[in-house]
Amino acid sequence: MDSFLEEEDEEEVVVVVGKRKRRRRRSPAAQAALQPPLHLPFQPPQPASSHEHKLNFRKSKEACLSYIQDAMLQKQWKRAAEFLTCYVESLEKDYSREHIGPSEMIWRIGTEILWHHSQSSMKEFNCFMEQMKTLGVKRYLKVCLEHVFHLLCNGQIDEAYQNLSLAESWRFGEQTAIQDKEMKLIEAYRGLLDYYSWSKQKNILLEHSEDGFSDLSVEQEMHSYFRKAAVNLKEIIKIPGVWDIFVKSYVDLLEFYGDHNEARQVLNEYAYNSKFPANPNAHVYLYQFLKRQGESKKSLISTLKILHDIVPSHELMIDFNTMLQKSKKRKKRRLGLEVIFAALDYAGWKENAKAWSCLARQVKQIVISEKHLDWIKQEWNSRKDWWPAFHFSRYLAKRNWQENKSLSYEKALVAGILLGKDCKYFKHISHQGCKTQLKKFRMLKKFVNRHNPVYLRISGPPDSSV
Numbered sequence: 001m002d003s004f005l006e007e008e009d010e011e012e013v014v015v016v017v018g019k020r021k022r023r024r025r026r027s028p029a030a031q032a033a034l035q036p037p038l039h040l041p042f043q044p045p046q047p048a049s050s051h052e053h054k055l056n057f058r059k060s061k062e063a064c065l066s067y068i069q070d071a072m073l074q075k076q077w078k079r080a081a082e083f084l085t086c087y088v089e090s091l092e093k094d095y096s097r098e099h100i101g102p103s104e105m106i107w108r109i110g111t112e113i114l115w116h117h118s119q120s121s122m123k124e125f126n127c128f129m130e131q132m133k134t135l136g137v138k139r140y141l142k143v144c145l146e147h148v149f150h151l152l153c154n155g156q157i158d159e160a161y162q163n164l165s166l167a168e169s170w171r172f173g174e175q176t177a178i179q180d181k182e183m184k185l186i187e188a189y190r191g192l193l194d195y196y197s198w199s200k201q202k203n204i205l206l207e208h209s210e211d212g213f214s215d216l217s218v219e220q221e222m223h224s225y226f227r228k229a230a231v232n233l234k235e236i237i238k239i240p241g242v243w244d245i246f247v248k249s250y251v252d253l254l255e256f257y258g259d260h261n262e263a264r265q266v267l268n269e270y271a272y273n274s275k276f277p278a279n280p281n282a283h284v285y286l287y288q289f290l291k292r293q294g295e296s297k298k299s300l301i302s303t304l305k306i307l308h309d310i311v312p313s314h315e316l317m318i319d320f321n322t323m324l325q326k327s328k329k330r331k332k333r334r335l336g337l338e339v340i341f342a343a344l345d346y347a348g349w350k351e352n353a354k355a356w357s358c359l360a361r362q363v364k365q366i367v368i369s370e371k372h373l374d375w376i377k378q379e380w381n382s383r384k385d386w387w388p389a390f391h392f393s394r395y396l397a398k399r400n401w402q403e404n405k406s407l408s409y410e411k412a413l414v415a416g417i418l419l420g421k422d423c424k425y426f427k428h429i430s431h432q433g434c435k436t437q438l439k440k441f442r443m444l445k446k447f448v449n450r451h452n453p454v455y456l457r458i459s460g461p462p463d464s465s466v
Helices: 028-032 051-073 077-092 104-116 122-135 137-153 157-168 174-178 180-210 216-236 244-256 260-272 280-292 297-310 317-325 330-343 353-369 373-381 387-391 394-403 405-419 424-435 439-450 452-459
Strands: 013-017 020-024
Touching: 051 077, 051 104, 077 104, 104 122, 104 137, 122 137, 137 157, 137 180, 157 180, 180 216, 180 244, 216 244, 244 260, 244 280, 260 280, 280 297, 297 317, 297 330, 317 330, 317 353, 330 353, 330 373, 353 373, 353 405, 373 405, 373 452, 387 405, 394 405, 394 424, 405 424, 405 439, 405 452, 424 439, 439 452
Parallel strands: none
Antiparallel strands: 013 020
16 A cells, blocks of 8 residues: 555655655646645654553544545545554554554555556455455455455456456455355356356357367366355255345256256246345346237236335336236236336336337227226326326427327327316427328317317316316
């Protein structure tokens, strides 16, 4: 960390690099932009038996940590590095008889500074992490995991795998058993990297197959990675938790080798075992698997119904609505209307043309048949106070028309049915459409005008403010 104390200036200053001192010149312009001089809060050494020294030392440490926090919040990473170095040195020079080991705080702060520091390099980061591993036995595996994540973020897959292998072989008395959870994660991430290698070999093998020849060595290496990956991935997903990437990888392995029953069992366990935390992705993965296997619509609908209950704004609600609308059962078609209304309650769906198309199509079918108008009324009653401003303002009409005419058409149809022919959104879109002589907009206007009594049955007296 010492090498980060050097500022990029030219005034004559003493710069500490390791234990050597160098003099450099700093330009006048750079001097004007200098930070205020550091006033470190450490007290001079006192006799080891001094209670006052211990109290002052504790206050000094707290003050220095406060300075570090302030520098980090202001993204002054060089300054934060300087304070942290002084903090560590003060711990080493403490004359009290109490043993003070490197704390998790130093590891966390140092990692954050190195991640953001303009002069930081992978060599510096690796060196710092190795020091933390050596000094922090109680946090050894946590430090190993963070080191691996940093290596992966920088694309150093082989180095990450090597670190995981070393960590997996680590033993340190009772500390090994205490860090059992961390060890499980170490093994799981090594399994994930084995899966990554398996996937690369699989792609090579598939390319060779397309060319009409096979490579036995590639196939053998691929199977070797499969065995190692499967063992570790299978173990981690037995433990209740959120293991999305591990589950997906393990299922991919099983499907490739045709073990669909095991894959189904894994996904069912992940989605429905009450010991696992509620996780929308678990139901997404199960739905996607069932769809790949050509399962019945009933199974797919059942899976998406649970997803809808957890995340009504999920993107798969389009698929859910489509399946429900194709059902011959009235109850399911009713649920389909509820699903699409609920999805459009969320801001992320405001300009989703597919969603508006689904709603427009179902609303239009109900209006033409004049059956189940009560379905629309029930959904609209809880939304009529806020949907007009949320979806059907004049401002949105102008913007939607300029950006996406298909979207504006679908929304105008819904607005015309729900709010009547005098709705500002409908009037603006239909006027613009007719002005540009687009046939479907003329037909839209006629349809809404013809069925305007439906609006009266759904909403009662019109609101002149809309």
